[in-house]
Amino acid sequence: LQTAHDFRFTAEEARDLIQRYLTEHPDPNNENIVGYNNKKCWPRDARMRLMKHDVNLGRAVFWDIKNRLPRSVTTIEWENAFVSVYSKDNPNLLFDMAGFECRILPKCRTTAEEITHRDGVWNLQNEVTKERTAQCFLKVDEESMSKFHNRIRQILMSSGSTTFTKIVNKWNTALIGLMTYYREAVVNTQELLDLLVKCENKIQTRIKIGLNSKMPARFPPVVFYTPKEIGGLGMLSMGHVLIPQSDLRWMQQTDAGGITHFRSGMTHDEDQLIPNLYRYIQPWEAEFIDSQRVWAEYALKRQEANAQNRRLTLEDLDDSWDRGIPRINTLFQKDRHTLAYDKGWRVRTEFKAYQVGGASRTVEVVILQRLFLFTS
Incomplete structure (x- = not known):
């Protein structure tokens, strides 16, 4: 189980804690x-x-946190943990949470030229003053990429005599699940783009082998990507993308230069453009901004309806019905009262993995700590 904690220390508190640690564990x-x-x-x-x-x-x-935890309940291991320190020498705060790798860079530690405007970089604002205080750079973490890869491998392994439509449906479900959760973080993660190209190729190869042929002329893009209604398999694509490709030596040293070169992912001989699933999904940052606007509009409409002593109708909310986080339409569901109290469902889902299924089965739960430290 992964958890995250942040601490803020004054210079004196930090010095005192380091002194106590070095007394116990000298490091000459x-x-x-x-x-x-x-x-x-x-x-x-x-x-x-x-x-x-x-x-x-x-x-x-x-060391301090590990000593606070009762050994009979849980423990944390240094090999599986990461402690990120934000200080005068370290301008970046690094952590991973819920499948995202995050890097927060405060505005006060950057120059005007270093401020980035692109997908996968969130502008963090002070809630009161609305001033932009920092930027958060996003990527998909390695564990989440492995989960997706393993899911595709599972689809391929279990597709013995399955129909092509079922294989493509499973691919579509896995791809939509990945893209709607990670969104702009996907296009910022070069390794995941490479993996998507590889997996999409494997799914298509599995279908080709089912027909005992891999001849390109027999499998134009129209076979895979045309909707089922007009005879295709209705496959969704994320492989037809341009993958960022800078000078590999310098790309690992710095991201200051930005992306200058791209290489193509999947290609074909036909002249058609294969639409990319990401084009049809709104980035999270835009979703958050839109959600604030939609819920503010809803509050005004509700206030207006109360003043006129009438109920809100579907026509009043037609333009914002499928917008907002959570969606406005959840207010009109049968279990809307339950939803108001249904907090922490994602955490509960995570914990289900550690519930004991049988009497003979034991589960060892190791809590991996992500500690974020602030020093003044």
Whole structure:
């Protein structure tokens, strides 16, 4: 189970905690830096800089938290944990949460040229002043990519004598699930784009083998991507994309230069453009902004209806029916009163994985901590 915690320390508190840790675990040769976990999915200049003070503080906080937890209940392991320290030497705050790799860079630590405007970079605002205070860079984490890859492998393994339509339906379900959850983080994760191309190719190859042929002339794009109503398989595509491809040596060092080159994912000999699923999904950031507007409009319409002593009708909300988070239409569902109290359903879903199914089965739960530290 993954959990995340943040701490804020004054310089004096940080110094005191480090002192207590070093008293118990002396480090005369500065070896604490060796084996300190880092987020290698980011370029080098965006990772945590392993400065002596920050490394000692990270290890000290981990040691302090580990000692607070009762050993009979749970434990945390250094190998599976990551402690990100935000300080004068480290401008980035790194963590992963719910399948997303996040990198928060405050506005005060950037120059005007470094401010980025693209999909997969959220502008974080102060809720009161509405001032932009930081930017959050998003990627999909490695574990989530593995889950998707394993799901596609499972589809291929279990598709013995299955019909082509069923194979494509399973692919579509897996792809829609991935894209509607991660959205703009997908196009920011080069490894996932490569994986999507590979998996889409494998699904198509499985169908071709079912017909005992891989000759391209027998399988034009129209066979796979045409809707079922007019004779195709109705396959959704994320493989026909341009994948960012910078100089590999420098791309791992810095992201300051931006993306300058692309390579194509899936290609074909026909002259048709295959639509990409991402084009039809609104990014999360736009969804959040739209949601604020829609719910503010709903509040005004409801206030107006109450003043006129009437009920809101479907016509009043027609333009915002399928908008907002949660959707406006949830207010008109039969179980709307239950939904108002149904908090934390995603966390409950996570915990179900650790429920014991049988008397002989034991489940070891290891809590992986993600500790975010602030030092002044």
